[in-house]
Amino acid sequence: MHTALLLDMIADAAPDRLALGRRAEGLTFSETRRRAHHAAAWLEQLGGTNVAFVGLNGPALPVAVFAAGMLARPFAPLNYRLPDADLRKLLARTAPSTAVVDDDMVARLGQVDGVTIVSRSAFEAACKVHGDCDAQFLDVDHDIAVLLFTSGTTGEPKAAILRHRNLTSYVISTVEFLGSEEGEAALVSVPPYHIAGISAVLTGVYSGRRIVHLDAFTPEGWVRAAVEEGITHAMVVPTMLGRILDVLETTGESLPEMRAISYGGGRMPLPVIERALNLLPHVDFANAYGLTETSSTISILGPDDHRMAIYADDEAGRRRLGSVGKPLPSLEVEIRDPDGNVVGPNQPGEIYVRGEQVSGEYAGKKVIDDEGWFATNDGGFIDEEGYLFVEGRLDDVIVRGGENMSPGEIEDVLREHPGVADVAVLGAPDDQWGETVAAVIVPQGEAPSTDELAQWVKARLRSTKVPEVWAFRDALPYNDTGKLLRRQLKAEMAKDRAPA
Amino acid sequence: MELKPGSRWRSAVCEAEFVVVRPAKTPVSLECGGQSVIPHAEARDPSAAPSADHAAGSAAGKRYSDADTGLEVLCSKAGAGSLSVDGRAIGAQEAKKLPSSD
Numbered sequence: 001m002h003t004a005l006l007l008d009m010i011a012d013a014a015p016d017r018l019a020l021g022r023r024a025e026g027l028t029f030s031e032t033r034r035r036a037h038h039a040a041a042w043l044e045q046l047g048g049t050n051v052a053f054v055g056l057n058g059p060a061l062p063v064a065v066f067a068a069g070m071l072a073r074p075f076a077p078l079n080y081r082l083p084d085a086d087l088r089k090l091l092a093r094t095a096p097s098t099a100v101v102d103d104d105m106v107a108r109l110g111q112v113d114g115v116t117i118v119s120r121s122a123f124e125a126a127c128k129v130h131g132d133c134d135a136q137f138l139d140v141d142h143d144i145a146v147l148l149f150t151s152g153t154t155g156e157p158k159a160a161i162l163r164h165r166n167l168t169s170y171v172i173s174t175v176e177f178l179g180s181e182e183g184e185a186a187l188v189s190v191p192p193y194h195i196a197g198i199s200a201v202l203t204g205v206y207s208g209r210r211i212v213h214l215d216a217f218t219p220e221g222w223v224r225a226a227v228e229e230g231i232t233h234a235m236v237v238p239t240m241l242g243r244i245l246d247v248l249e250t251t252g253e254s255l256p257e258m259r260a261i262s263y264g265g266g267r268m269p270l271p272v273i274e275r276a277l278n279l280l281p282h283v284d285f286a287n288a289y290g291l292t293e294t295s296s297t298i299s300i301l302g303p304d305d306h307r308m309a310i311y312a313d314d315e316a317g318r319r320r321l322g323s324v325g326k327p328l329p330s331l332e333v334e335i336r337d338p339d340g341n342v343v344g345p346n347q348p349g350e351i352y353v354r355g356e357q358v359s360g361e362y363a364g365k366k367v368i369d370d371e372g373w374f375a376t377n378d379g380g381f382i383d384e385e386g387y388l389f390v391e392g393r394l395d396d397v398i399v400r401g402g403e404n405m406s407p408g409e410i411e412d413v414l415r416e417h418p419g420v421a422d423v424a425v426l427g428a429p430d431d432q433w434g435e436t437v438a439a440v441i442v443p444q445g446e447a448p449s450t451d452e453l454a455q456w457v458k459a460r461l462r463s464t465k466v467p468e469v470w471a472f473r474d475a476l477p478y479n480d481t482g483k484l485l486r487r488q489l490k491a492e493m494a495k496d497r498a499p500a
Numbered sequence: 501m502e503l504k505p506g507s508r509w510r511s512a513v514c515e516a517e518f519v520v521v522r523p524a525k526t527p528v529s530l531e532c533g534g535q536s537v538i539p540h541a542e543a544r545d546p547s548a549a550p551s552a553d554h555a556a557g558s559a560a561g562k563r564y565s566d567a568d569t570g571l572e573v574l575c576s577k578a579g580a581g582s583l584s585v586d587g588r589a590i591g592a593q594e595a596k597k598l599p600s601s602d
Contacts, residue, residue, distance in 0.1 A: 001505050001506040001519070001521065005506055005508070005519065012517070012576065012577060013560060013576060165505075168506075172563075172574065174601070175598075175600075176561050177560065177561035177574060177576065178560055178561050179561060186602075196602060199602045200602040202602075203600075204602070207600075233600050235601070235602055260599065260600050262599065262600060264601070284599060286599040286600065286601055288601035288602075290601075296602060297601040300599055300601050328598070
């Protein structure tokens with residue numbers, strides 16, 4: 001199945017419903033389809049085999065996604081926050097292509113061989129042309145729908161390939177067609193070059209829910225848009241949720257129309273989600289875990305799971321608030337040890353996933369095994385009732401004298417100390433143990449002593465997990481989708497520790 | 501008829517429309533309201549009506565599957581006719597309501 005078909009179906013079923021944008025200037029589903037057709041006809045004339053997108057969120061994004069789909073041209077949204085030179089390098093990798101670029105970003109790109117650069121305003125004008133468009137579009141199932149460049153912290157960014165069948169399989173197996181009620185609206189604040197930004201477009205359209213894009217996230221802007229636009233659904237990354245709650249606490253705003261907030265893309269600190277559940281008791285919270293290579297969500301901790309966990313009086317029940325819930329019924333998840341054997345409940349290992357939505361493919365490289373399994377490079381375990389826990393990237397695991405330790409567990413404990421605002425735990429080189437546990441603390445008010453923090457950890461975890469190296473900082477480095485930049489922090493720590 | 505994934509069809513005897521989600525393992529005939537479905541691009545005879553045996557209706561958003569052949573279709577527009585494969589009525593899958601995650 002083809003992504004453009006999702007729009008076609010909803011435009012037939014609910015032509016006059018608002019699809020995109022704010023109420024005052026919103027586009028209906030049939031108008032969105034009409035514009036996507038015009039955009040496709042225009043892009044076709046401009047040539048290239050890919051459609052690149054360099055710009056902020058907005059109605060032009062879904063129109064461009066579906067237009068590229070109609071042309072069976074891979075859509076490549078690029079990270080406009082990259083330095084100019086890196087952005088130009090990525091854009092060059094999309095050649096031969098046509099790139100739709102925000103007007104105020106065009107000058108940053110200059111000339112790139114094999115890339116036709118068009119401004120967003122020219123693109124939007126071409127979409128708005130009146131009348132019907134009789135262009136014929138290809139209906140090819142196995143073509144590439146989206147190319148997403150990974151953040152490339154370990155070298156050149158990799159281009160993850162998502163095919164039409166991966167994305168449509170995800171959409172139709174997780175979302176009910178036209179399942180949204182009239183008047184529902186989703187606030188999307190994740191950027192276009194993030195998998196959640198793409199999947200939000202596809203699932204929003206298929207469910208018949210209006211999409212309101214926030215072009216750049218600020219917590220005040222998010223709350224204002226939610227109130228003004230009667231937002232009922234939203235997806236946020238953990239750092240966003242914490243800042244939104246701060247605004248709600250300050251202003252007393254209670255978001256009465258909000259029904260559901262999902263979060264994902266990083267580890268959610270328990271104090272933040274507990275605060276959210278208390279501040280917004282009428283909202284259904286869902287924790288979604290997924291990867292670019294899996295077309296977004298593969299496991300969800302649902303609203304009832306959240307409520308059960310927060311009221312649970314047993315440790316296993318409460319612990320589930322830190323899980324990512326149960327895998328989607330449309331796919332399979334396994335935990336394997338380093339030798340590739342599937343392990344039992346509560347045994348840690350690497351998370352493997354198999355299903356139609358899983359692409360596990362990069363430009364020039366397929367990383368799925370013969371049986372269709374994709375190794376996520378995330379460590380985790382599944383408890384006795386089937387709840388999946390993600391412990392973080394396997395690369396981040398600290399190996400101290402043969403013992404494997406995941407930073408997340410130690411971070412969670414430290415974050416609950418009243419004197420800790422934020423924390424990162426990582427491995428530091430150690431002559432005796434190979435690696436030792438290091439903690440970087442952002443204090444809340446006056447910094448607690450390292451002795452006190454060490455005691456705090458020791459009282460709650462095994463003594464081998466107590467950090468031996470401590471550092472204090474004003475802030476930790478995060479990328480714009482809320483992921484802690486551990487490697488950057490590690491490199492900075494190593495520099496600080498190096499003898500002068 | 502070649503029921504390819506993503507291909508669109510309409511009932512010959514009612515308003516219903518369908519999209520093939522998963523193909524059948526062997527060639528089959530898909531009927532709605534007792535009559536073979538027709539390609540989406542074709543117009544139907546507006547005077548035709550579903551036969552009484554196949555008039556349980558098709559609901560928009562529901563997925564219908566045939567366990568025998570693996571065929572799975574999605575109803576994209578509701579109609580009075582119900583689906584059958586080679587004359588055998590096929591049923592709707594249980595909807596699995598998942599929380600919104602995007």
